[in-house]
Amino acid sequence: MSNSATDPGYLRYQYADADKLRLRHQTHALYSEQATSFLDWLMPTIDPQPGALVLDVGCGSGAYHPLLAKYNPRIVAIDASQGMLDVVQQQAQQQTLPVQSMRAFAEALPLRDAACDRVMGNHMLYHVADQLAALREMRRVLKPSGRVILATNAADSGQRLIDVHLEIARTAGYTPLDERFDRGFSLNHLDLVREVFPNAERRIYHDAFLFPTPEPALAYYASGVIDMIAERPADGSHRARLMPLFEKRVQEIIEREGVFRVPKSSGCFVAEI
Ligand SMILES: C[S@@+](CC[C@H](N)C(=O)[O-])C[C@H]1O[C@@H](n2cnc3c(N)ncnc32)[C@H](O)[C@@H]1O
Numbered sequence: 001m002s003n004s005a006t007d008p009g010y011l012r013y014q015y016a017d018a019d020k021l022r023l024r025h026q027t028h029a030l031y032s033e034q035a036t037s038f039l040d041w042l043m044p045t046i047d048p049q050p051g052a053l054v055l056d057v058g059c060g061s062g063a064y065h066p067l068l069a070k071y072n073p074r075i076v077a078i079d080a081s082q083g084m085l086d087v088v089q090q091q092a093q094q095q096t097l098p099v100q101s102m103r104a105f106a107e108a109l110p111l112r113d114a115a116c117d118r119v120m121g122n123h124m125l126y127h128v129a130d131q132l133a134a135l136r137e138m139r140r141v142l143k144p145s146g147r148v149i150l151a152t153n154a155a156d157s158g159q160r161l162i163d164v165h166l167e168i169a170r171t172a173g174y175t176p177l178d179e180r181f182d183r184g185f186s187l188n189h190l191d192l193v194r195e196v197f198p199n200a201e202r203r204i205y206h207d208a209f210l211f212p213t214p215e216p217a218l219a220y221y222a223s224g225v226i227d228m229i230a231e232r233p234a235d236g237s238h239r240a241r242l243m244p245l246f247e248k249r250v251q252e253i254i255e256r257e258g259v260f261r262v263p264k265s266s267g268c269f270v271a272e273i
Pocket residue numbers: 011015021057058059060061062063064078079080081084104105106107121122123124127128
């Protein structure tokens with residue numbers, strides 16, 4: 001089966017700009033069962049000292065940077081997508097954040113050995129084909145006593161939403177891809193992380209989406225999972241066919257259960273060297 005999570009064409013489409021990722025961050029902020037956000041939960045694990053150098057690998061739209069700035073670190077943010085870096089730079093200018101950004105890949109980090117106090121690779125290793133190479137690079141640039149933080153999802157995170165996709169995509173005559181980005185690198189991958197960081201630990205954050213109406217679930221679905229079909233039409237015509245089916249199915253669930261609850265546990269690996 002093809003793996004769209006590491007397919008360069010798919011990654012360019014998904015992350016050309018920050019719109020889809022931002023929509024997902026907003027959905028987590030508005031429709032999560034947990035009162036404490038995942039980012040707030042993760043901050044004490046990152047916990048940089050003032051002046052510490054924090055490397056944010058696969059920084060996306062820079063969602064962590066405003067919270068991190070309260071610790072007064074220096075942040076170097078890298079991403080494969082220039083569209084993401086444009087947003088990161090704009091945010092840093094508008095909010096006067098201590099962020100330097102550059103386009104680079106996790107497998108070849110543009111930093112000297114032992115330069116960083118913290119290295120984060122959050123919700124991104126499932127996009128990297130050679131994960132061991134990326135982990136080794138993260139270790140190379142960490143100072144002795146530095147800390148690596150690798151956030152990702154539980155293997156079954158979002159499965160209930162994917163199950164609706166599998167059902168409606170088949171109904172519409174498509175071959176859905178029963179894959180999840182996070183299955184390529186989920187909280188089940190502790191052994192892989194320990195190949196490079198032998199004392200890595202796993203920390204789990206239990207959460208779920210609670211969708212009271214179909215609309216926010218539909219917007220979230222349209223930002224990613226909807227494209228998990230084999231031979232995705234280049235004209236995007238599958239979207240107009242799948243969205244009403246998804247909305248109808250979720251509406252039925254809400255009428256029956258009162259809310260569309262989608263478990264979405266996540267967490268991180270953390271290690272010091
Ligand atoms: C799901 S987003 C996560 C963004 C951010 N870390 C967060 O948690 O909000 C994944 C990001 O990884 C980037 N990415 C994918 N493959 C990469 C690679 N090999 N090297 C660097 N960045 C990569 C994508 O461009 C995207 O911005």
